[in-house]
Amino acid sequence: MRPVAVAAFAQTTHTDHDTGLAEAELILPVIRAVREQSGLTEFGFTCSGSCDYLAGAPFSFVSALDALGAWPPIQESHVEMDAAFALYEAWVRLQHGDVDSALVYGFGKSSMGDLREIMTLQLDPYYLAPLGLDQLSYAGLQRSAVKGDFPAVARRSWESAQTNPYALKLPEPVETAPITDGAAAIVLVAGDLLQDRTNLAYITGIAHRIDPHYPGMRDLTRSASAAAAATAAGVGKGPVDVAELHVQFAHEEIVLAEALGLPAGTVVNPSGGPLAANPVMATGLIRIGEAASRVMDGTAARAVAHATSGPCLQHNLVAVLSRES
């Protein structure tokens, strides 16, 4: 595949409450930051991820275009998914060879409504949603099936987050990702734009897979889709110094570490992970940004990032980032 690298990453200082900023205002600073970091003001392709249900209104991505100042008109698309999947779409677009840069961003204000109940609406509307399972309930189903030291995951994430200036300042470790408002942006470059840049994190592999929707059709102690995505992305082809995993519940880390085949020495979620800040729809993208940052600052030679969607880790994306293409 054509080499593609992360050239810039920015995220908001996340909050556990609505600070009064509209989505466009939330995005503007991170867009500005990645433009400055990358030295690029225009991009060959732009793609974003957001969710209308967080704002309770259709077309939450429309006003984001005002933050971009999309003029003259831009080549742009949007996924109603975590922005990690927008990054995947942008990576695919860069494979065509005719454009060399892409801007990806995601944003979400989960403080605006009851996130736990809103997540019920992503279930099969005929057979699952009427059962009234909220996000905590179906995560609880999986938790009860998985064995592991969940408090240890929570504690380590909380300790790691102490050095992450963007994470929430939580008083104590938690096993459930907190309600968070925030945004993030990444710039991808390819082709000629890779030249003369030293601070890059190459995406050497990226893939995603979805599992059947119904939790009853899956072995909840494992994640077949995460394992398949990890294989396709080539996680096992080298050492993994750092892994940033989209762990919204502590038990998910146990499932994911096994599915991704992470070696024993891998440092998991040095940022604190989503258990320290979970701006829904940007959380997965931030995993890619954090993993890329570890590669770019030299603390990791090879890092893995993971993003998820759907109930009980139904849909999983895995990316491998490396100093070398």
Add this chain to the structure above:
Amino acid sequence: MGNRCAVIGVGQTHYTTRRRDVSMAGLVREAALRALEDAGLTFADIDAVVVGKAPDLFEGVMMPEAYLADALGAAGKPMMRVHTAGSVGGSTALVGASLIQGGVHDRVLVVAYEKQSESNATWALTTHLPFTSSLVVGAGGYFAPHIREYMRRSGAPDHIGTLVAVKDRLNALKNPYAHLRIPGIDRAMVESTPMLWEPIRYLETCPSSDGACAIVLSSEHAVTGTPAWVHGGAMRSEPIFRAGRDTVSPQAGIDCAADVYRQAGVTDPRRDLDVAEVYVPFSWYEPMWLENLGFCGVNEGWKLTEAGATALDGDIPWNASGGVLSSNPIGASGLIRFAEAALQVRGMAGEHQVEGARKALGHAYGGGAQFFAMWIVGAEKP
């Protein structure tokens, strides 16, 4: 634009007000199975699935790709969900094609749908966000002032919209999948219907439909059956609130058309294209898009419509299928345009086939006429 890509299968449901007999999963599966049958393939032959639809609030299911994965045979595969407002059906096709053009996959199933009977789209489009004024107008109320401005600028006579409403419904009578099939449709009938948003009368608007459309896309070496080759694809977006933007003929539409024409080697769209499926949800958008897409000069679009150039027997038929005015499962409406363009160049459009069509445009727009997606497909390999 990368590797060659072709449409090798098209599947549609019969568009109608209410599909009480199927769930959302049943609806999308029906279209997907027809597309696979057309391509002579099964779900096992598909590498990835891309789903598109308009706002989740239309059916009350958030991120429905999670729930639809099983019905679309996506389990164990990559699945994407695209949402770019009304243009989403077109964007979804382009995202699917991108996976092949980028060399990632060989066969991609693209599905778009809307089950409008699950809710009320006009309500879902007019929610009142904090710190904004609610217009409570729906799409028609939003676009009517732009149409009036077009009429003022161009000096188009009042009956042009009526002509489009009749022409597209006459075409729909030749399309078994069309929702509005109105025997005896004529100008008098359109003009007798109530004025909804001046100058748009009831029969000058699109219906609310339940329906799904699916296409199978293939890389060059994995083609089965009759291919429609993708000669170009483009998307453009512009901000809705930019002061000074021209909402009658948006720059994003002009730029998007220029991009797709360049890729396909089209210099004069009226001459070089044989048929166009263009997103016309309100009758007056035909003359407006004729100009925006460069089929004629500025303020001349209504003259083409009036002269019958866009009729099925005209020199450049627009919406031979009956268009959005005859079937509107919103999220699918753009993909239907793209799919109908493919059917035409494959010679498989049935009674509404444009004789000898070799090159066709598929077009979709959305938001406040700010999101555009287009492709050109051809019978010959590009």
